[in-house]
Amino acid sequence: MLMIQARGLSKSFEDRKRGTINAVSNVNFEVRQGEIFGLLGTNGAGKTTTLRMLATILQPTEGSAIVAGHDVTREPQKVRELIGYLTGDTNLYTRLTPREMLHYYANLFGLSKNARNEAIERVSNRFGLNEFIDTKIGKLSTGQRQRTSISRAVIQQPNLMIFDEPTAGLDPVSARHIIDFIRECRQSGMTLLFSTHYLREAEKLCDRIAIMHDGYIRVIGTLQEILEQTATDDLEEAFFSLTDAPEDATAA
Secondary structure, three states: OEEEEEEEEEEEEEEOOOEEEEEEEEEEEEEEOOOEEEEEOOOOOOHHHHHHHHOOOOOOOEEEEEEOOEEOOOOHHHHHHHEEEEEOOOOOOOOOOHHHHHHHHHHHOOOOHHHHHHHHHHHHHHHOOOOOOOOOHHHOOHHHHHHHHHHHHOOOOOOEEEEEOOOOOOOHHHHHHHHHHHHHHHHHOOEEEEEEOOHHHHHHHOOEEEEEEOOEEEEEEOHHHHHHHHOOOOHHHHHHHHHOOOOOOOOO
8 A cells, every 4th residue: 555656746946046946856756554765865855845745834836646545735634634744843832841732732633632641641651751741842952852843743643654854963862762763663564754864864764765866866766776776885875876966867
């Protein structure tokens, strides 16, 4: 079963000085149920724009995408109800406590009062929020905010997670919380799409990888398939061979 189908997905922006900027161009890929799929690329490769289109935050300029069985353009609310979305930028309400914010989001997803309390207890125990759950978010550390943010993303127990560079800027302990959770996703059969520019993360965690550069997907496959297609011996060598390719080269 496919959890994500992107077909010809493109996004352009207009800039007064630079004119039309093609952030994502003709992106095609699929994410299968239960797999961890990684979008690997440098900053500016188009990863975040791609994930924001799939999460219904941005509308595609061209192309289409089906996420969790629903069209991102025609049924955005259905998509939002069925996915968890996490970005490295936590965007939390700093005047609330983690408990208050989790109550708010659980209520948005329609959980009853008892179900909300149970969900908050579940994520608090899993991500170690109990020591600061009643502290204003504005007073929390970066790592504590990210743990709160991931708790918010999974409060309704979605079957599909979309993570945008979830470990960027985190200390090793906080990053480990995220890495361990990604591994748990695989064990529980959850589907996870995440972007990263850390080669080691992609190598260790992903069932399949798409390498993006200049808005295009250069190659898709398992680690072994990518090494074979690029005639290289490791992911770092493959990555640099693809990102040094001509700008109009595509593989998808």
